[in-house]
Amino acid sequence: MPPLTRRLAIALALAAAALLGPGRAAACTVSAASTNLGSASSYTVASTSQAGSGSAGLQCDVTLALLAAHYIALRVDASTFQLTGPGGQTIPFVASLTQNGPQLPLNTLQNLSSTPLLTLLGGAGNTVPIYFRTTATPALRAGTYTGFLDLRWYYSVCSVGVVACLSYSNSPGLTRPLAGTPTVLGTGAPVRITVSLVVQNDCMITAPAATFGSAPLVGSFNPITRTILIRCSAGAAYSVGLDDGANADGNVRRMRAGTGAAASYLRYEIYKTAGSTERWGATGTARRSSASAESNPGIYDSVTSQGYTYRAAILPGQVTPPAGDYADTVRVDVAF
Structure with missing residues (x-):
């Protein structure tokens, strides 16, 4: 074997020996x-x-x-x-x-x-x-x-x-x-x-629109009742709140017609049950417990809905605003 070839063979052998040493991973x-x-x-x-x-x-x-x-x-x-x-x-x-x-x-x-x-x-x-x-x-x-x-x-x-x-x-x-x-x-x-x-936890909420219809004077509107249906994850007791809407004045809900400086308002309120005078709100005792539902209270199987029947009414004692289509959006929230 020529000398150069021998030196290369020795170098390869030494490299292999080093790699085979106890420190290799x-x-x-x-x-x-x-x-x-x-x-x-x-x-x-x-x-x-x-x-x-x-x-x-x-x-x-x-x-x-x-x-x-x-x-x-x-x-x-x-x-x-x-x-x-x-x-x-x-x-x-x-x-x-x-x-x-x-x-x-x-x-x-x-x-x-x-x-x-x-x-x-x-x-x-x-x-x-x-x-x-x-x-x-x-x-x-x-x-x-x-x-x-x-x-x-x-x-x-x-x-x-x-x-x-x-x-x-x-x-x-x-x-x-x-x-x-x-x-x-x-x-x-x-x-x-x-x-x-x-x-x-999660919930399915069905909240139908609440429409008062039309009338010439504030005092001519009749209260209406609607039912919100909620079903939540199995085993999850909860409470339900309604916020003050998009046009509230303090904690008084208002519907609005028009925009900007030309906007007009119609005050209304939502009460906890069909016969209640207790306001349904978003915090503390103003919320409703799932155990107080009118239908299927306390049944938390993810399939059965609880029903919450409320009363909405145009507030008396306010000046009849200009004619128009008045509307508001109220958010329903569920807390576990």
Whole structure:
């Protein structure tokens, strides 16, 4: 061998020896991970699948791993396959290695070695991503719902190399020749993936328009009654308030005709029930409790509506304003 060739061979050998030293890092590591599917209202979770992705717990150094053929496989050891929340209510979920892919089965080895490594390690920080999606589930109470997926990783990925792989980083107990598939899988590296979703309280409100009709004088308008229908998330007691409208004078509600300096106003009020003289407002005792509804009080199953019948009246003692179409907008709010 010519002298130059020998020197290069020695240099390569020394470099390989340095890389094989005790301080080298493993090509792959396994660590617990979590996926937060975010938060959504109970009615959204009831009608729409919630989806998200995160790390499946395996991270690899792609630079070294690309020097040689890799072996990566996983098995699902256990899973809740459902998120459990308040009162033991559950939301089923699917875990997959591709978006909208098939459910990962229990106790079945999934050999991922045929997938190109750059594709397989497509998650943040060269991690294997995992995807979760829920099944639409109605009548849920608000709160945090959690579940888990226990995975076991088997891997053999290049950890030392210059122009070719000199050593592999293997999961516990896995053995393989420098070329070829593993001969013994060993115990693998277990990891738990935690999954969570926050379900928020929400309400469906039906508030029909209240129309007084027409009359020539303020004193000619008759009071009217209307019913507001509200249904909220399961188990959620609440209170209902009405604000003072868009044209209030202090805490007196007013309808308006026209704009600017030419605007005219007609004072009116809304009372808590059909026969009440107690003003229905937005704060403190002026609000209404869900337990005081005229229909279905205290039934909080996300399906049954509570009905609140109120009386609205044009206030007497005011000067009849100019003829016109008078209107106001009052906001209904629900507080838990």
